[in-house]
Amino acid sequence: MKQNYLIAFNSILNKEITRFTRIWVQTLVPPAITMSLYFVIFGNLIGSRVGQMDGFSYMAFIVPGLIMMSVITNSYSNVASSFYSAKFQGNIEELLVSPVPTYIIIAGYVGGGVARGVLVGFIVTCVSLFFVPLQIHSVLVIVTTLLLTSILFALAGLLNAIFAKSFDDISIIPTFILTPLTYLGGVFYSTSLLPPVWETISHANPIIYMVSAFRNGFLGIENIPLFYSFAVIIGFIAVLYTLVYRLISKGVGLRS
Amino acid sequence: MTLALEITGLQKTYSGGVQAVKDINLTVAKGDFYALLGPNGAGKSTTIGVMSSLVNKTAGQVKIFGYDIDTDLEAAKSHIGLVPQEFNFNPFEKIENIIVNQAGYYGVPRKEALVRCEALLKQLELWDKRHEAARNLSGGMKRRLMIARALVHNPQLLILDEPTAGVDIELRRTMWEFLQRKNEQGITIILTTHYLEEAEMLCRNIGIIDKGLLIENTSMKTLLSKLNxxxxxxxxxxxxxxxxxxxxxxxxxxxxxxxxxxxxxxxxxxxxxxxxxxxxxxxxxxxxxxxxxxxxxxxxxxxxxxxx
Missing domain, CATH: 3.30.70.1560 (Alpha-L RNA-binding motif)
Structure with missing residues (x-):
């Protein structure tokens, strides 16, 4: 990477991290509160009656999924709202007029999304310690899944922002697609509990693979083989990156 | 003669079918202070948009200091500083961050960017406001912020699209002096403005665009000699x-x-x-x-x- 590009990447990343930390009450506190409620209600109150799930207490079972849910939501919404705001306010032109290659623009914004996703994941993990002891099966699997998932959803948020023409457009996808997929992505249940037909259908949901891989990292159990999960996530990243790269290079939604 | 800008056969038709630029051929010499005038909707901002790669052209060729924007876009971009008509910074960002980040996009290391930022903010009398969010600035200060941002990477060609719109006369004169100094230091400046006394006072050469065509391109002296x-x-x-x-x-x-x-x-x-x-x-x-x-x-x- 040329030195200039590295400086440009750091500038975008620095701007993005400054942005979400400046408004930490809106970006970092809500997931901690929401997940605390999930831990109390689903983990403690309901979970105590559910019993064991795949050999673990229900609380221990849902922790990886809830962390992953926070990571997905935050990496997505960080990039979607930041990039769309830059379009809306016009300051995306600061980047468009400068000699920053498209892949650096993408890397900078995705880096910002990953930073927020990872930070929120860390905060939620800390919150979970109040409810259940932390179990770690493989740090490498946890870190790899965390990074790949946040990269994937940061790219998805970027794609959303490129096409968005209003602030409504960046809330429609999270509300009507992302949240349902997350809830149906095995966060609160093992897909092995589903009837065979629904279990097969649920494999079309990409979040299943991320939750499964993440749970493997913490608990050592999985609904889907790890290699297969990583292959699917990387495949989605490749498709989204190609799409976003072409759109930004052509100036779709950015240049007239 | 080294050319700062060379536009050949430029055309731009927007997706709605509006032909904003029909056929513009224009050269601006290195070191010039050039006025690009025209009524509202004449095609000035579109032409500037193409030069700074904010607008995709339909046809034609644009070269910045010899670098073709079709083949050497990054080199062309690195020579340009743009002060657009509308405020286009993040209003919630601190002034110092806006300028230092912009320098970073051009590959200027942070340490060097901070030094340049200080010099520019002092010259433009914004140094005391460096830790303020941009939205807290007055209209004139916002204009000066955009000039500082456009200059932080030491461009060779500064393009100003109505830089003094809505600025009071005292501040306008301060900005004129600042721009004249920059021009004397060797920066080529292209200026669009509706204040014609501004163009007359600052610019050596002038182009007039109307309905997407360049209808006049001459020196200010020659143009004024046409007065009867x-x-x-x-x-x-x-x-x-x-x-x-x-x-x-x-x-x-x-x-x-x-x-x-x-x-x-x-x-x-x-x-x-x-x-x-x-x-x-x-x-x-x-x-x-x-x-x-x-x-x-x-x-x-x-x-x-x-x-x-």
Whole structure:
């Protein structure tokens, strides 16, 4: 990477991290509160009656999924709202007029999304310690899944922002697609509990693979083989990156 | 002659079918202070948008210091500093961060960017505001912020799209002096403005765009020499009745104000001599209108006549 590009990447990343930390009450506190409620209600109150799930207490079972849910939501919404705001306010032109290659623009914004996703994941993990002891099966699997998932959803948020023409457009996808997929992505249940037909259908949901891989990292159990999960996530990243790269290079939604 | 800008056969048709630029051929020499004038919707901002790669052109070629924006876009971009018409910074971001980040996009290391940021903010009298969010600045300060941002990577070509719109006259003059200094330091400047006295005062060469065509491209001196006459307003001390002046046509605007048309080459000595002979004391004299304004209107109207 040329030195200039590295400086440009750091500038975008620095701007993005400054942005979400400046408004930490809106970006970092809500997931901690929401997940605390999930831990109390689903983990403690309901979970105590559910019993064991795949050999673990229900609380221990849902922790990886809830962390992953926070990571997905935050990496997505960080990039979607930041990039769309830059379009809306016009300051995306600061980047468009400068000699920053498209892949650096993408890397900078995705880096910002990953930073927020990872930070929120860390905060939620800390919150979970109040409810259940932390179990770690493989740090490498946890870190790899965390990074790949946040990269994937940061790219998805970027794609959303490129096409968005209003602030409504960046809330429609999270509300009507992302949240349902997350809830149906095995966060609160093992897909092995589903009837065979629904279990097969649920494999079309990409979040299943991320939750499964993440749970493997913490608990050592999985609904889907790890290699297969990583292959699917990387495949989605490749498709989204190609799409976003072409759109930004052509100036779709950015240049007239 | 080294060219800062070379535009050949530029055309731009927007997706809705509006042809904003029909065929523009334009060169601006290195070191020039060039005015790009035209009525609203003439195609000035579109042309600037293409130069700075904010607008995709339909046809034509644009070179910045010899770098073609189709083949050497990054090199072309690195030579340009753009001050757009609309405020386009993040209003919640601190001023210092806006400038330092912008420098970073051009590959300027943070340490060096901070030094340049300090120098520019001091020159533009914004240093005390460096930790403020941009939204807290006044209109004039926001304009100066955009100039500082455009200069932080030391561009060779500075493009200003109506930089003094809505700025009070005192601040406008301060900005003129600043831009003149930058031009003297070797930066080529292209300026669009609706304040024609601004163009007359600052620019050596001028282009006039109307309806997507460049209808005039010449030096300011040559353009102003096309004036056939100028009108002056004379404030006089005594109550007037319309005087008969040999070689000058005049009109009485009120008891103490006389409007006089002075033909090209006629001079003012004879006018003052005749008024003195009539015991009329001239207290003050000023141009009725900006001379470039009259020419501008003539050229645009002639251009439209030809196109029709």
């Amino acid at each position: 006459s100028e009108s002056y307003l004379l404030d006089v001390n005594s109550q007037l009745i319309k005087p008969e002046l040999d070689g000058y046509s005049c009109r009485l605007l009120d008891d103490h104000t006389l409007e006089v048309d002075v033909a090209k080459g006629r001079g003012l000595n004879s006018l003052f001599a005749q008024l003195a002979a009539m015991n009329i004391q001239v207290q003050g004299i000023r141009n009725k209108e900006n001379r470039l304004e009259a020419l501008f209107m003539d050229i645009v109207e002639q251009g439209r006549g030809k196109q029709a």
